[in-house]
Amino acid sequence: MSRFSFAVREGEALAKYTSWRIGGPAKYFAEPVTVEDLAILAEHLRSSGESFAFLGNGSNLLVPDEGFPGWVIHTQKLVGEIEFLSDNLVKAPAGILNAKLMRACANKGLGGVGFLAGVPGTVGGAVIMNAGIGAACVDDVIDSVESFCFSSGCREYSRDELNFSYRQQHFLSATELVLFAVFQLKSAPVDDLKKEIAESAKYRKEAQPIDKPSCGSVFRNPDSAPAWKLIDAAGLKGTRVGDAVISEKHANWIINLGNAKMTDVLNLIELMKERVKATSRVTLEEEVRVLKPVQIL
Ligand SMILES: Cc1cc2nc3c(=O)[nH]c(=O)nc-3n(C[C@H](O)[C@H](O)[C@H](O)COP(=O)(O)OP(=O)(O)OC[C@H]3O[C@@H](n4cnc5c(N)ncnc54)[C@H](O)[C@@H]3O)c2cc1C
Structure with a gap:
């Protein structure tokens, strides 16, 4: 246009x-x-x-x-470069990939974002999802966020205004775009940081079907047990709806075999929830999101 x-x-x-x-x-x-x-x-x-x-x-x-x-x-064309500020603070534009941020920090001898290795999203997506693995997540290392609200313009959030929980944030509105995130990192030997990234890549290759189209983990991990264990216990590995199939390698991952539709994935998700509820009495909750329209009110 x-x-x-x-x-x-x-x-x-x-x-x-x-x-x-x-x-x-x-x-x-x-x-x-x-x-x-x-x-x-x-x-x-x-x-x-x-x-x-x-x-x-x-x-x-x-x-x-x-x-x-x-x-x-x-968001990936939004302009901006990674900036290394004083006191080990690093400012990253929302549209860059986590991998770029991690590599740049490792090269400067700054650690703390290594847990993002293998999370194939942007910095903005990592903030929105409070992305992480194991006990580590964005909330642990974030210092502040700059946003652009489509209703009210630019805004900055300091550390005490940020509010995260497991794979969620609670301070930005649905019409608010993350523009920049500032991370508080720690000095560490460059070689150690590079090793951490390489080891994470090796672990993911062994444990996760990263060579297939997926969204990573479909469900959040309930308190009682990892979602993959509950799905596995329900005997669901390999279950297929259309071209959507539950991975044999990691039961919390749904793979697109080529022509999967959103409805195939949603039907498979419903089946997984029903079966896990029946076998373990746990209600699984989705981590993946459907792209939903919002409007300026
Ligand atoms: C192979 C694979 C492995 C994965 N492993 C992990 C893992 O270990 N840990 C983990 O936490 N996740 C993992 N994920 C899931 C995913 O990578 C993360 O949730 C990631 O943070 C999403 O970032 P994204 O840029 O792709 O966001 P998108 O998928 O594009 O969007 C996610 C949500 O964020 C919103 N959003 C995106 N950017 C912005 C912005 N700038 N401002 C406001 N809203 C925005 C979108 O509207 C949407 O609601 C994995 C996914 C895959 C495919």
């Missing part, structure tokens, strides 16, 4: 922007670059009343097969 100074495409297929390789076309797909672009887009969305949603690297998202009825705002 030529009236915008940044890229806007109509009918862009979303499957290529999600790690599950599932999703129909977006009515509009926008790639804003600057805060001014975001302000122009916000003004358009306010006056038109059209709906929108944010897309990082699409590694935790299910997108409907029929597509998205409004504007999908992709």
Whole structure:
């Protein structure tokens, strides 16, 4: 659409922007670059009343097969460089991949974000999901967040205004885009940090089907036991609906065998919840999210 100074495409297929390789076309797909672009887009969305949603690297998202009825705002073209500030603080733009942040920090001898190794998302997606593995998560190392709210503009959150829980944040509104995150890191030997990243990659290769289209873990881990154990105990590994199948390697992962639809994945998710409830009396809760439209009120 030529009236915008940044890229806007109509009918862009979303499957290529999600790690599950599932999703129909977006009515509009926008790639804003600057805060001014975001302000122009916000003004358009306010006056038109059209709906929108944010897309990082699409590694935790299910997108409907029929597509998205409004504007999908992709964050990966947002401008910004990683900045090394004083006192081991590192400021990262929301649209860059975790892998880039981690490597840059490791090269500078700054540790603390190594747990993001193998989390194939953006910094913004990591903040929204409080991404992590084992006991480590974003909440442990984040110092502050800068956002752009589509209703009220730019805002900064200091450490005591941040509010996270397991794989969730509770301080940003649904119309608020993460622009930057500042991390409080610690000095560490470069070789140790590189080793940590390499070991994480080795572990993931052995334990997870990372070579197949997926969204990683489908369910949050309940307090009682890891979700994969409960799904395995229900005898569900290898269960298939359409082209969506529960991985033999990791029972909490659903793989797209090639042509899976969102409905296949959702039906498989329902089956997993029912069977686990029946065998372990635990109600599983999804970690993956469906891309949902929001509007400026
Ligand atoms: C192979 C594989 C392994 C994985 N392993 C892990 C793991 O170990 N630990 C873990 O926690 N997760 C894991 N995940 C899940 C996923 O990578 C994380 O949840 C990741 O943080 C999502 O980031 P993203 O940029 O892909 O976000 P997306 O999937 O694009 O979006 C996720 C949510 O965040 C919102 N969002 C994205 N960017 C922004 C922004 N800038 N501002 C506001 N909202 C935004 C979206 O609207 C959506 O609601 C894995 C996924 C895969 C495919």
